[in-house]
Amino acid sequence: MSSSNPYIPIPVEISKIINEVDTNDIKTFRLTFLRKEDEKRFKYLPGQFAELSIYGKGEAPIGIASSPTETGCVEFTVQRAGTIVPGLVTAALHDMETGGKIGLRGPLGHPWPIEFLENKNIVVVGGGFAFTTLRSLINYMLHQDNRSRFGEITVIYGARTPGLLLYKDELAAWEKRDDIKTIITVDKGNETWTGREGFVPAVCKEVAPSPYKAVAVICGPPIMIKFTLPVFFDLGFYKENILTSLEMRMKCGIGKCGRCNVGYKYVCSDGPVFSLAELDELPRDF
Amino acid sequence: MSINFKHIEDKLKTEAKKLLEQGKVSIVLAYGKGYDDHHPMPYVARNAADVGNIVFNEFCTANLARYLVRYPRGTKIAIAVKAADSRAVIQLIQEDKIKRENLVVLGIPVSGMKNSKTGEIIDSKTTCGLYNPVLYDILLGKEVHGKSVISPYDVLAEYEKMDKDARWDFWKKELDKCIRCYACRKACPMCYCDPCFIDQNKPKWGEKSPESHGNLMYHLTRFHHLAGRCIDCGECSRACPVNIPLYLFHKKVAKECEEMFGQVAGMKIEDKPTLVNFRVEDSDKILE
Amino acid sequence: MLKKTAINKISELAVQLMQKGTLIAPVQEAAGFNFREISDAKQVNLNFHNTILSPKAAFFPQMEDFVQYQTGQSIMEAVPVELNVKPTFLFGVRPCDVKSFEIMDIHFSGTGVVDPYWRARREATTIFGYAFDLDEPAQAEEFYQTLGIGAADPDGSDIFMIRKGETLLLKGITPKGEKLLTQLSRLADGSANEEEYFRNYISRGRDFKTRYTCVDDKNIAKKLEDIFDNGDFWMKVSDACLSCGVCTFVCPNCYCFDICDETLFGKGTRRRVWDACMFTDFTLEASGHNPRAQVFQRLRQKIKHKYSYHVRKYGVISCVGCGRCTRHCPVNIDIFSIVEEAMTV
Numbered sequence: 001m002s003s004s005n006p007y008i009p010i011p012v013e014i015s016k017i018i019n020e021v022d023t024n025d026i027k028t029f030r031l032t033f034l035r036k037e038d039e040k041r042f043k044y045l046p047g048q049f050a051e052l053s054i055y056g057k058g059e060a061p062i063g064i065a066s067s068p069t070e071t072g073c074v075e076f077t078v079q080r081a082g083t084i085v086p087g088l089v090t091a092a093l094h095d096m097e098t099g100g101k102i103g104l105r106g107p108l109g110h111p112w113p114i115e116f117l118e119n120k121n122i123v124v125v126g127g128g129f130a131f132t133t134l135r136s137l138i139n140y141m142l143h144q145d146n147r148s149r150f151g152e153i154t155v156i157y158g159a160r161t162p163g164l165l166l167y168k169d170e171l172a173a174w175e176k177r178d179d180i181k182t183i184i185t186v187d188k189g190n191e192t193w194t195g196r197e198g199f200v201p202a203v204c205k206e207v208a209p210s211p212y213k214a215v216a217v218i219c220g221p222p223i224m225i226k227f228t229l230p231v232f233f234d235l236g237f238y239k240e241n242i243l244t245s246l247e248m249r250m251k252c253g254i255g256k257c258g259r260c261n262v263g264y265k266y267v268c269s270d271g272p273v274f275s276l277a278e279l280d281e282l283p284r285d286f
Numbered sequence: 287m288s289i290n291f292k293h294i295e296d297k298l299k300t301e302a303k304k305l306l307e308q309g310k311v312s313i314v315l316a317y318g319k320g321y322d323d324h325h326p327m328p329y330v331a332r333n334a335a336d337v338g339n340i341v342f343n344e345f346c347t348a349n350l351a352r353y354l355v356r357y358p359r360g361t362k363i364a365i366a367v368k369a370a371d372s373r374a375v376i377q378l379i380q381e382d383k384i385k386r387e388n389l390v391v392l393g394i395p396v397s398g399m400k401n402s403k404t405g406e407i408i409d410s411k412t413t414c415g416l417y418n419p420v421l422y423d424i425l426l427g428k429e430v431h432g433k434s435v436i437s438p439y440d441v442l443a444e445y446e447k448m449d450k451d452a453r454w455d456f457w458k459k460e461l462d463k464c465i466r467c468y469a470c471r472k473a474c475p476m477c478y479c480d481p482c483f484i485d486q487n488k489p490k491w492g493e494k495s496p497e498s499h500g501n502l503m504y505h506l507t508r509f510h511h512l513a514g515r516c517i518d519c520g521e522c523s524r525a526c527p528v529n530i531p532l533y534l535f536h537k538k539v540a541k542e543c544e545e546m547f548g549q550v551a552g553m554k555i556e557d558k559p560t561l562v563n564f565r566v567e568d569s570d571k572i573l574e
Numbered sequence: 575m576l577k578k579t580a581i582n583k584i585s586e587l588a589v590q591l592m593q594k595g596t597l598i599a600p601v602q603e604a605a606g607f608n609f610r611e612i613s614d615a616k617q618v619n620l621n622f623h624n625t626i627l628s629p630k631a632a633f634f635p636q637m638e639d640f641v642q643y644q645t646g647q648s649i650m651e652a653v654p655v656e657l658n659v660k661p662t663f664l665f666g667v668r669p670c671d672v673k674s675f676e677i678m679d680i681h682f683s684g685t686g687v688v689d690p691y692w693r694a695r696r697e698a699t700t701i702f703g704y705a706f707d708l709d710e711p712a713q714a715e716e717f718y719q720t721l722g723i724g725a726a727d728p729d730g731s732d733i734f735m736i737r738k739g740e741t742l743l744l745k746g747i748t749p750k751g752e753k754l755l756t757q758l759s760r761l762a763d764g765s766a767n768e769e770e771y772f773r774n775y776i777s778r779g780r781d782f783k784t785r786y787t788c789v790d791d792k793n794i795a796k797k798l799e800d801i802f803d804n805g806d807f808w809m810k811v812s813d814a815c816l817s818c819g820v821c822t823f824v825c826p827n828c829y830c831f832d833i834c835d836e837t838l839f840g841k842g843t844r845r846r847v848w849d850a851c852m853f854t855d856f857t858l859e860a861s862g863h864n865p866r867a868q869v870f871q872r873l874r875q876k877i878k879h880k881y882s883y884h885v886r887k888y889g890v891i892s893c894v895g896c897g898r899c900t901r902h903c904p905v906n907i908d909i910f911s912i913v914e915e916a917m918t919v
């Protein structure tokens with residue numbers, strides 16, 4: 001926790017805004033700390049999230065998209081949320097410009113279990129907008145200081161259309177590297193798309209990563225998760241070696257406000273990262 | 287006049303059983319056993335075997351019309367109603383939340399019901415004071431003859447003596463007690479908005495905190511949402527854990543509606559709700 | 575050390591406590607008794623069975639302000655609200671409610687991130703427990719005894735009080751309570767006779783019968799987990815539920831809250847406000863998806879949280895049998911009847 005009072009956000013400045021998709025509703029915000037001591041205290045690992053805080057609007061829990069190996073800033077990829085329940089915070093954020101100041105509360109939740117992932121082959125599977133903390137994980141593993149700690153890295157990432165793929169420059173860079181196997185797919189291509197077409201679960205089946213010494217890290221919309229988990233189970237992955245990250249409506253982010261429980265676990269403080277084995281213990285419904 | 291509650295209970299069971307067995311309805315909204323005899327609960331009978339659990343006694347005050355909108359449209363429902371409850375059914379039909387043909391109304395003529403929390407007799411101070419259901423298909427018992435000694439608006443006498451400022455102070459003080467548990471709106475058969483305006487965040491009409499301004503916003507808006515629609519069952523006031531006399535405002539508005547438009551909420555299926563029914567001859571007093 | 579005072583001199587004790595800090599005690603209001611911060615010592619009234627709202631608000635007020643801000647201003651200018659907690663005396667708390675504080679401690683300050691507000695208030699407060707009247711039968715809604723809480727259990731109180739006719743006996747339970755008692759000059763010393771009365775009363779309290787419920791926390795927790803998917807059961811028990819928040823607001827162990835930014839005429843406060851799992855919008859997500867859209871899902875969550883999840887997570891049922899939820903439910907739903915029924919499914 002980066003502040004002595006876990007409910008009070010620290011001030012940060014938006015130093016860069018990247019429009020990620022052609023529908024203009026997903027942007028990456030690079031935030032820099034306004035107080036040096038906050039930067040030192042904001043120690044995080046891939047998979048954690050934080051509350052983005054705008055007084056008068058509220059807070060929104062967002063996964064951290066940058067890797068802790070990138071210092072001096074922290075990045076969040078935010079979708080303008082809510083047609084039925086207006087997402088006040090994300091809407092306000094999307095309307096802000098570089099130089100704007102907001103609050104940040106975190107890091108919160110448990111990260112991807114880095115030590116558990118060490119010396120294993122990692123299969124990262126992402127769908128759509130939920131690729132953010134996976135990007136953090138991939139960049140973390142690819143960092144020169146860390147790469148040797150992990151085995152083969154396979155990334156399977158899909159979006160509905162080519163225009164909806166996040167982090168396009170990085171995807172291109174990964175595709176050129178030989179220490180990471182990158183498979184990009186879209187549900188439906190367009191006239192300029194030369195890559196793969198197909199749904200993520202089907203592509204996973206086709207690529208069929210070996211379960212030998214491997215861990216699958218899966219994030220995506222519920223429907224993708226639903227069809228992808230069995231694929232890995234069928235490929236022979238142990239349930240303990242299939243990891244995912246849950247989303248629930250959160251407020252406090254620290255396991256106090258009683259909102260985000262699934263069974264006896266609070267998604268915010270006990271998760272958001274869970275293995276399939278852990279999820280099997282929890283009620284299927286909320 | 288004494289009410290034979292046991293007789294009503296027996297008839298309720300008999301009719302409920304018949305309706306369920308004949309497949310005329312899929313559920314019967316009635317009352318069932320609570321944790322003791324003084325605390326019966328609303329009860330839903332879904333088959334003939336459930337019917338044995340039905341009870342009816344002087345503490346069965348809940349207005350079951352509240353539950354009608356919970357079931358999918360078209361569900362065939364039998365509902366036990368007392369006088370005010372039947373008015374809620376009529377009002378819901380007027381507002382097209384339920385269809386008359388999907389209902390079997392089991393009317394209960396009754397007087398001298400008691401508040402299960404306090405044991406107090408419930409009379410026209412907090413309710414409309416009618417004894418007999420206004421609408422029913424089957425009457426469970428004999429009509430109660432005679433009129434309530436006091437009219438449903440008599441309780442307003444003290445309130446009406448207050449001038450505008452005194453009333454404002456009165457409501458500010460009363461509504462300051464509110465803890466925003468929303469039992470009033472949830473007990474109200476006419477509060478079916480989803481979402482309720484107070485839960486919306488864009489635009490945000492009122493704060494969630496139990497402070498003066500948010501409380502006033504919530505209650506005054508709710509009071510007015512119920513203008514010409516409140517059927518004076520008094521459930522909101524009985525549900526309130528901090529005893530806010532909500533019935534006073536509702537009665538006052540009902541009285542004014544009656545005086546201005548000559549219409550009482552929930553009395554005739556054919557009526558249109560008072561405030562959505564424009565008639566050339568309507569009083570202009572509301573604009574003053 | 576046993577001390578005593580005449581019941582009709584309570585206000586003198588209250589005056590002394592008010593000189594030392596904030597006094598929170600039962601006062602009589604239109605709807606019944608409630609714990610309130612005392613401004614006039616004469617308000618303190620011990621002629622109550624129990625309060626409408628639980629005393630949890632002494633540590634977890636319905637509103638807790640975090641930050642004050644102004645519209646259009648930068649975050650740098652927002653001002654955190656200082657928590658200036660004065661020494662506080664929480665007076666006249668029934669044993670089951672005292673127990674609720676210990677259960678809430680596990681959640682707010684005993685595990686995970688410490689809630690600074692709860693902890694500060696808790697540390698600043700001296701609790702005066704107050705035994706139930708054993709000559710008056712328990713109310714139909716109460717079942718604290720079957721949860722292992724005696725009607726005169728002094729555990730968790732700093733000072734414990736027992737009424738003996740027109741006399742109030744006070745005994746220090748913790749060093750903090752002992753020390754305070756020596757400073758309260760208005761109190762007289764209790765006799766050896768009264769000492770014995772006090773001791774006997776506590777043990778009599780353990781045998782004091784409340785409504786019987788068969789409680790075995792591990793069994794309940796497991797059983798409720800097993801019947802999670804039994805939709806018919808949950809549907810049936812929630813048929814009457816209005817889905818209002820009375821039960822959670824009066825409960826000494828319900829801790830759910832919302833964090834709200836409330837702005838009025840440009841001035842705003844970020845604060846936490848009690849929330850209730852029974853409210854429709856409690857889990858409504860920005861996408862419009864609501865994992866608990868139906869009444870039965872919300873009631874199931876409430877019951878399972880108290881009697882199952884809480885046992886799994888913290889090892890203890892999140893209920894002390896005070897009976898408030900049942901007493902104030904507009905439609906007389908009785909939470910423990912539901913749990914008992916669940917055990918027979």
